[in-house]
Amino acid sequence: QKEVEQNSGPLSVPEGAIASLNCTYSDRGSQSFFWYRQYSGKSPELIMFIYSNGDKEDGRFTAQLNKASQYVSLLIRDSQPSDSATYLCAVPLGGFQKLVFGTGTRLLVSP
């Protein structure tokens, strides 16, 4: 089992809809979880992180964490075409707290 798994997509949603991106991880000891957005040809940009079970909201973004089931999700409300990007889930691993990234889910928001 990979350490961090994401569906590669693409996930297609119409403008204004809710996009739901999911990520599962293998290490039960993981404490914090990160969502990054990467536009084509650009470097990743941190959207938000979460470390407590439940929901964390930041504007149109909501991260949801369920440690018992070992999944973390990202909801994007009122999706906009500018949200079209690859979304990377990342989980710290190892003594140097390096992040292990999933392969990313490509989101396409159509006007």
Place this chain on the structure above:
Amino acid sequence: GAVVSQHPSRVICKSGTSVKIECRSLDFQATTMFWYRQFPKQSLMLMATSNEGSKATYEQGVEKDKFLINHASLTLSTLTVTSAHPEDSSFYICSARPSGTRNNEQFFGPGTRLTVL
């Protein structure tokens, strides 16, 4: 805040030459920086972890003598691709972890696109 710069943003070089890429944290100190490589349509691959004042830790399969990393200060890490070959052409991205952070977040530089002819 949390701005990371990289220089150069794009470089084209001849096969056999060496290329140095700089990564700077502009408004915070970073004891730890990371170097990634990303080939087209593939995911980020961690190459090495760079710690200020000590040797870098390389991931399995990454040649430490080919990819030289120096982290001489709390705001600067450099990656030198030695004797570059066309297969080294890729998007190299650094990230920096703010010193003292408890949450392990990393902030990425804008990346350096390397083309080896």
